[in-house]
Amino acid sequence: MSDTSILVLVGSLRAGSTNRQLAEAAIGVAPAGVDLTIYEGLADIPFYNEDIDVEGSVPAAATAFRDALAAADAVLVVTPEHNGTIPAVLKNAIDWASRPFGASPITGKPLAAIGSAYGQFGGVWAQDEARKALTIAGASVLEEIKLAIPGSVVRFAEIHPKDDAEVVGQLEAVVQGVVAAVSEKAAA
Incomplete structure (x- = not known):
């Protein structure tokens, strides 16, 4: 069993996406005692609908996602940029993760958002949007x-x-930063 568990959410569903490869590379640089796991079920979660987010009606895929979030010590979001913002699958995951508001499995959980994109800025708009939505969540x-x-x-062709x-080297610093935040939270 690892000392620190980090759930990785990849905003691209494409198997060969550079962001999935980035997540895989992050897993490869994790130090001993740190377990990064890519959550594979984002595509299975239905669009958020408050009518089905009630006890006894929550879809199994949404429950499994919330359970995975609850079990993790931290979250690493790795996202591309779709039309200047986050992909719909990631926004949907954030919506499910945010409820019930104030008592959701993501409340207070250390989280970092990184990624890559084809454009000259590397997806900073998507990362900023993810950070904003996840802060509110x-x-x-x-x-x-x-x-x-x-x-x-081009870079990863x-x-x-x-x-x-x-x-x-950059991924090592990201993972170390997330692990440090988990340690700080545990010490508080």
């Missing part, structure tokens, strides 16, 4: 932890992020 967003990799389609020394 109740997460303890780690504003100081940032990583935006521009030109991802022939190399996986795990083989890019600069990216590996």
Whole structure:
């Protein structure tokens, strides 16, 4: 059993996405005692609807997602940018994670948002939107932890992020920052 469990939410559903590869690379740099796990069920969660978010009616996929969030010590969001903002699948996950408001499984949980995008800014708009929505949802967003990799389609056309020394170093710092936030929360 690991000392620190970090749930990774990848905003792209595409199997070969650079953001999924970035998440895989983050898993590879996790130090001993730290377990990063990509949540594989985001595509299965129905669109948030308050009519089905009642005891006895919550879809199994939403319950499984909330349970995974509750079991994690922290969350790492790895997102592309879709039309200048976060992908719908990630926004939907945030909506499910935010309820019940104030007592949701994400309330107070350390969370960092990073990612890559084809454009010249590396998806910073999507990351900022994710941070904003997750702050409102109740997460303890780690504003100081940032990583935006521009030109991802070209940069990672022939190399996986795990083989890019600069990216590996940046991911190590991200993971260390999240782990430090978990330790600080536990000590408080």
